[in-house]
Amino acid sequence: MTQHGAAGAVAVLGGTGCMGRHICAAFAEQGAHVVAVSRRRTPAVDGYRFLPLDAARCTAEELAAVLAAEKVDTVVNATLGWGRTKEEMGYTNVRLVERLLCALRSMAHPPRLVHLGTIHEYGPVSHGTLIDEDVPPRPQTLYALAKLTASHMVLEAVRAGRLDGTVLRVTNTIGPHPAPESFFGALAARLRDSGAAEGIELTIADARRDYVDVRDAADAVVRAAQSPLAGPLVNIGRGEALHIRELVDALVRATGLAPESVRERRGAVTGRSAGADWIRVDNSRARQLLGWQSRYGIDESMQDLWDTVRPASAPPAPVPTRDDRPRR
Missing domain, CATH: 3.90.25 (UDP-galactose 4-epimerase; domain 1)
Structure with missing residues (x-):
């Protein structure tokens, strides 16, 4: 990975998860002070500062106070919620983002936000389609609908100038x-x-x-956090079906x-x-804006x-x- 210089404090929401643990490691490798935020501690975050917090359950004021106290420069939302109903899907995937956006708006110096969406927000596409950022989202599952709702909230805030941030729509990971x-x-x-x-x-x-290595996805998160050219929406995938x-x-x-x-x-x-x-991601924007490509x-x-x-x-x-x- 190209060295961008050491980052400041980074809070990774969902830092103990299958994506979050790799994101914590990728930022730490770049010299960042990592704050792993999750409901329960696991060995995955040993070596990092750990904050036990249910970000979906706490108030926006409580979340803002935590981020300010930790002097966080970047927030990564790597949380993922699952459920069988619209309400269950919305609890972590939407409610947390509502709280987070409200918290960031209230801060005197809001951190940059990197929000992890999913390529499934686009929904099924025709065989052979190269899924770029201009494909109209047509999600067909409760999970994809919830993730799209959250991504739209972040994108609206970024495009309105109320937030410095990027949405990464990441494909399946291995x-x-x-x-x-x-x-x-x-x-x-x-x-x-x-x-x-x-x-x-x-x-x-x-x-x-399309399956991308989870460490390559974590590398894209670091690049999105550190690059001034990241853009509001970037797809991340190997580019192969x-x-x-x-x-x-x-x-x-x-x-x-x-x-x-x-x-x-x-x-x-x-x-x-x-x-x-059929899922094949067009990762040309990630290459152009982030200098990113898959390595594994x-x-x-x-x-x-x-x-x-x-x-x-x-x-x-x-x-x-x-x-x-x-x-x-």
């Missing part, structure tokens, strides 16, 4: 320390627990999607198990793993994912040399 409920986090756990002889059956979507089966095969290679360890089962994909059949290949990302999920007693699978890894 890499170390995956969310246990994510598709590949859950699959890695199943492969860990199944044993080499037994293997597993899996329903695999007939879909091509890979078939889900290709990604599953990459994870199986990382485990060292035989390819037939995952037996494909026919049937419709349901639940959180269901989604658009798919095999490297899956190997590092597996190394944080596999049993501690299990030896790591042989890692291919960098020359043997697929080129981006």
Whole structure:
């Protein structure tokens, strides 16, 4: 990553999460004083200042006081809420942003805000579409609708001149320390627990999607925080649409198990793993404004994912040399 100089104090809301922990690490690497804000402490934030706070539940006044007391220059909203109803989805994804924007407006010297949205705010697109920032959002799920509502609030404030900030619409992520409920986090756990002889059956979507390494996404957050040219909205993704089966095969290679360890089962994909059949992100704005591009290949990302999920007693699978890894 290009050195931009050491940053000041950075508050990462959701600092213990699967994205937040990597964002904390990326800012710390740049010399920033990191304040991880979350409801519960985890080992992920050991080494950083930790503030136990439910940012969605506290008042805007309380949140502003915390940010001012910590002399925060940058706030990153890396929180992610999940639920089965519109109200549950809105609690963390929308209510927190309402509180945060109100808090920032009340501060004499409001910090810069980097808000993490999702590429799913655009909704399903036609096969072959390169999703740039001008694609009209048409979300189809409660989660995507809630995230779009929050992103719109931030974008309106930025474009009206009431806030210095950027929305990053990030695609699906892979890499170390995956969310246990994510598709590949859950699959890695199943492969860990199944044993080499037994293997597993899996329903695999007939879909091509864009996956970016979580560390590359964290790098984009740091660049958005530090670049005066960031712009109000930037999409972040590898820029490739890979078939889900290709990604599953990459994870199986990382485990060292035989390819037939995952037996494909026919049937419709349901639940959180269901989604658009085609996602390919246009990351040209990220390259132009942030000087950002992905660094991690798919095999490297899956190997590092597996190394944080596999049993501690299990030896790591042989890692291919960098020359043997697929080129981006």
